Amino acid sequence: xxxxxxxxxxxxxxxxxxxxxxxxxxxxxxxxxxxxxxxxxxxxxxxxxxxxxxxxxxxxxxxxxxxxxxxxxxxxxxxxxxxxxxxxxxxxxxxxxxxxxxxxxxxxxxxxxxxxxxxxxxxxxxxxxxxxxxxxxxxxxxxxxxxxxxxxxxxxxxxxxxxxxxxxxxxxxxxxxxxxxxxxxxxxxxxxxxxxxxxxxxxxxxxxxxxxxxxxxxxxxxxxxxxxxxxxxxxxxxxxxxxxxxxxxxxxxxxxxxxxxxxxxxxxxxxxxxxxxxxxxxxxxxxxxxxxxxxxxxxxxxxxxxxxxxxxxxxxxxxxxxxxxxxxxxxxxxxxxxxxxxxxxxxxxxxxxxxxxxxxxxxxxxxxxxxxxxxxxxxxxxxxxxxx
Amino acid sequence: xxxxxxxxxxxxxxxxxxxxxxxxxxxxxxxxxxxxxxxxxxxxxxxxxxxxxxxxxxxxxxxxxxxxxxxxxxxxxxxxxxxxxxxxxxxxxxxxxxxxxxxxxxxxxxxxxxxxxxxxxxxxxxxxxxxxxxxxxxxxxxxxxxxxxxxxxxxxxxx
Numbered sequence: 305x306x307x308x309x310x311x312x313x314x315x316x317x318x319x320x321x322x323x324x325x326x327x328x329x330x331x332x333x334x335x336x337x338x339x340x341x342x343x344x345x346x347x348x349x350x351x352x353x354x355x356x357x358x359x360x361x362x363x364x365x366x367x368x369x370x371x372x373x374x375x376x377x378x379x380x381x382x383x384x385x386x387x388x389x390x391x392x393x394x395x396x397x398x399x400x401x402x403x404x405x406x407x408x409x410x411x412x413x414x415x416x417x418x419x420x421x422x423x424x425x426x427x428x429x430x431x432x433x434x435x436x437x438x439x440x441x442x443x444x445x446x447x448x449x450x451x452x453x454x455x456x457x458x459x460x461x462x463x464x465x466x467x468x469x470x471x472x473x474x475x476x477x478x479x480x481x482x483x484x485x486x487x488x489x490x491x492x493x494x495x496x497x498x499x500x501x502x503x504x505x506x507x508x509x510x511x512x513x514x515x516x517x518x519x520x521x522x523x524x525x526x527x528x529x530x531x532x533x534x535x536x537x538x539x540x541x542x543x544x545x546x547x548x549x550x551x552x553x554x555x556x557x558x559x560x561x562x563x564x565x566x567x568x569x570x571x572x573x574x575x576x577x578x579x580x581x582x583x584x585x586x587x588x589x590x591x592x593x594x595x596x597x598x599x600x601x602x603x604x605x606x607x608x609x610x611x612x613x614x615x616x617x618x619x620x621x622x623x624x625x626x627x628x629x630x631x632x633x634x635x636x637x638x639x640x641x642x643x644x645x646x647x648x649x650x651x652x653x654x655x656x657x658x659x660x661x662x663x664x665x666x667x668x669x670x671x672x673x674x675x676x677x678x679x680x681x682x683x684x685x686x687x688x689x690x691x692x
Numbered sequence: 693x694x695x696x697x698x699x700x701x702x703x704x705x706x707x708x709x710x711x712x713x714x715x716x717x718x719x720x721x722x723x724x725x726x727x728x729x730x731x732x733x734x735x736x737x738x739x740x741x742x743x744x745x746x747x748x749x750x751x752x753x754x755x756x757x758x759x760x761x762x763x764x765x766x767x768x769x770x771x772x773x774x775x776x777x778x779x780x781x782x783x784x785x786x787x788x789x790x791x792x793x794x795x796x797x798x799x800x801x802x803x804x805x806x807x808x809x810x811x812x813x814x815x816x817x818x819x820x821x822x823x824x825x826x827x828x829x830x831x832x833x834x835x836x837x838x839x840x841x842x843x844x845x846x847x848x849x850x851x
Contacts, residue, residue: 513723
């Protein structure tokens with residue numbers, strides 16, 4: 305018994321020390337190194353200054369101070385640009401809070417860390433869609449790195465490079481490289497220190513006075529049936545998504561007057577969300593949302609949000625509309641047309657005037673056209689509302 | 693910080709130009725002073741209203757027509773360099789007329805029954821805000837997600 309206990313303690317200690325005992329990390333495969341960097345918890349306390357893309361202005365960057373302790377608690381403070389300076393967020397594992405001092409507004413929602421870590425699921429999926437290899441390492445913020453290059457098996461996707469601290473496996477830089485050589489840096493580390501400890505007060509927000517507080521709970525998980533019950537329509541879900549994307553979870557995103565189905569999809573490395581909601585009474589001019597591509601199909605509006613390029617977002621979103629083209633009855637199950645003989649609104653032909661493809665295009669002011677290049681999706685029965 | 697100082701700095705605060713101690717003092721004062729908070733909210737609303745006004749786009753040939761029209765009206769003055777003071781005077785007059793014209797246009801637009809130019813995008817902003825907030829949840833604090841760690845800040849008219 306005592307021997308087994310000693311073995312257990314020994315193994316636990318070994319597991320805890322493994323990240324530091326592997327000199328240079330070269331004993332790990334690229335896949336394993338990437339998996340370690342996907343974890344929510346790292347064996348070190350981190351204080352870093354990073355730059356990342358400004359959400360409101362693609363192509364510009366914001367500077368963020370990051371504090372993350374071994375327990376997974378995180379504190380972000382935006383330092384630049386000036387219009388965002390002072391915005392803070394804290395995630396203590398229970399609640400995730402964001403404070404906007406200029407408006408004295410506090411968003412208080414369940415921590416996403418309450419959901420199980422999906423690193424294993426993602427790396428397995430990523431292994432199907434990418435091949436991994438070590439690239440040329442560089443020094444970032446004074447740290448030696450491992451460069452894990454993820455080469456997509458689908459040529460439409462970009463190569464992604466992950467620069468990971470070779471001792472702690474903390475991610476220091478993420479960038480993508482398009483087939484034309486265009487390089488996009490998603491975030492980069494300018495300074496990083498591993499602290500012995502971080503005070504607990506760093507993970508408590510201290511708003512001025514009494515802020516206006518918006519409280520949100522974890523969005524409930526839906527299946528196809530419950531989505532229909534909650535939303536009044538059957539969400540579009542392609543059988544086979546392009547570029548190796550898979551559905552990770554379907555959730556109900558509900559706030560105020562706006563309610564939508566949020567389909568979390570991923571190819572293992574890239575995350576995306578496809579929101580779908582009924583168009584009734586809502587304005588669809590959502591061009592102000594960065595990293596998004598909207599579409600509309602027979603009264604259902606779709607919005608894909610992801611850090612993918614606009615071309616890839618359109619291609620991915622097209623699959624959802626092609627699904628509707630193939631099985632129009634799916635979308636025609638609209639709850640507003642319930643009748644005594646069809647309490648669930650499952651009689652497609654009696655529910656909504658069926659528009660032809662041309663009528664649909666005319667109704668939204670877009671003419672059908674042939675794709676201009678092999679990579680461009682064809683205009684289809686629904687419409688992608690193009691943004692450039 | 694007292695109310696007078698707060699009033700002096702209000703405009704800079706609204707434009708997010710304050711930093712450091714002044715910014716902290718200003719926030720603290722607004723958290724405790726009802727009058728200044730109301731003043732700030734009024735100025736903030738005014739700023740949003742003005743920011744939401746649609747700027748009419750001139751027609752593509754506007755510049756060409758304008759230049760041609762000015763040259764037709766005073767060809768001699770514009771072609772004679774030594775009469776610069778007169779031209780400057782005309783520019784001031786032109787600027788005055790343009791300002792009056794803009795004011796009249798704004799008055800006409802506001803009185804002609806057009807919908808409030810700020811009212812329309814409010815719903816969009818709600819959706820934008822909720823999407824951004826949901827994205828914060830979806831990406832969490834995952835540094836590998838590629839998504840910004842904090843957003844939802846530029847979509848002010850939350851539900």
